[in-house]
Amino acid sequence: MHLTITNLNKTYGNGVHALKDVNLTINQGMFGLLGPNGAGKSSLMRTIATLQEPDSGEIFLGDINVLTQKDEIRKTLGYLPQEFGVYPKVSALNLLNHIAVLKGITNSSERKNVVEALLQKTNLWDARKKNLGGYSGGMKQRFGIAQALLANPKLIIVDEPTAGLDPAERNRFLNLLSELGENTVVILSTHIVEDVKELCSDMAVFNKGEVLFKGSPDEALNGIAGKVWTKRIKKDELSEYKANFKVISEKLIAGNPVINVLADQNPDGTFSAIDADLEDVYFSKIFLQS
Numbered sequence: 001m002h003l004t005i006t007n008l009n010k011t012y013g014n015g016v017h018a019l020k021d022v023n024l025t026i027n028q029g030m031f032g033l034l035g036p037n038g039a040g041k042s043s044l045m046r047t048i049a050t051l052q053e054p055d056s057g058e059i060f061l062g063d064i065n066v067l068t069q070k071d072e073i074r075k076t077l078g079y080l081p082q083e084f085g086v087y088p089k090v091s092a093l094n095l096l097n098h099i100a101v102l103k104g105i106t107n108s109s110e111r112k113n114v115v116e117a118l119l120q121k122t123n124l125w126d127a128r129k130k131n132l133g134g135y136s137g138g139m140k141q142r143f144g145i146a147q148a149l150l151a152n153p154k155l156i157i158v159d160e161p162t163a164g165l166d167p168a169e170r171n172r173f174l175n176l177l178s179e180l181g182e183n184t185v186v187i188l189s190t191h192i193v194e195d196v197k198e199l200c201s202d203m204a205v206f207n208k209g210e211v212l213f214k215g216s217p218d219e220a221l222n223g224i225a226g227k228v229w230t231k232r233i234k235k236d237e238l239s240e241y242k243a244n245f246k247v248i249s250e251k252l253i254a255g256n257p258v259i260n261v262l263a264d265q266n267p268d269g270t271f272s273a274i275d276a277d278l279e280d281v282y283f284s285k286i287f288l289q290s
């Protein structure tokens, strides 16, 4: 089963064209949708999750028409939205049980088994009776995954799940995600390149409502192999380099900018070649779009 998105468009009332003729086929496994803030990732995720309507286009999960068979898709969807609100005065155990009822798991002994297994899986068992208001950000996100996994979804959408997590919680969360996937379409929307690098067998770079690249991380890297050059420069040289070269990224190291430039050959003989990483792919696609 795969998810197919065809010619999807959305313009909001304020004139922002958030999805521009988006075409994507997403196979089972972990798919990374990588793009900066405002790229349109959440618009795409919400549309797939049947929470908003596109202006035009089609989405199919296998032979389910997502846009017209909303009840069908909702039965098989697990969704962790970007802003996942919890009821602060309810325990994880009670809320998960309640959501399980809403998801149609009506048999109480089956529900008990499912809820308890998910609390174990997300490492929240010891804190299951604690009110969610006392959970850390990472624990809330793990609870978010637990509720997304109720009722064995075939399609799981997680929207920017690691933003704001500390490194230990982020690792814990990514490990949890890595256990999903084989028989499920999992879409991980993120602006964090490392998340995609660590988890995803397939990915897209998305910006300004457009798909700029689609393929495996290896294909993405092969596309720019040998074309990324680096140099440490002085601060006041930055604008000149930007005017003359394709500066795809700049970062300060010990107070001085280090720039990465995209070029077929050493731009002026003074740069060093580097092994491109996924961040270079991401920045180069976005650079070449503008």
Ligand SMILES: Nc1ncnc2c1ncn2[C@@H]1O[C@H](COP(=O)(O)OP(=O)(O)OP(=O)(O)O)[C@@H](O)[C@H]1O
Binding pocket: 012, 013, 014, 016, 018, 035, 036, 037, 038, 039, 040, 041, 042, 043, 044, 160
């Ligand atoms: N309901 C809305 N009404 C008007 N404009 C919107 C609405 N939702 C999103 N936008 C605009 O559409 C564009 C895409 O937003 P979207 O939230 O989909 O991006 P994103 O990639 O998820 O970014 P972020 O991580 O910042 O949420 C942005 O310019 C945003 O301001």
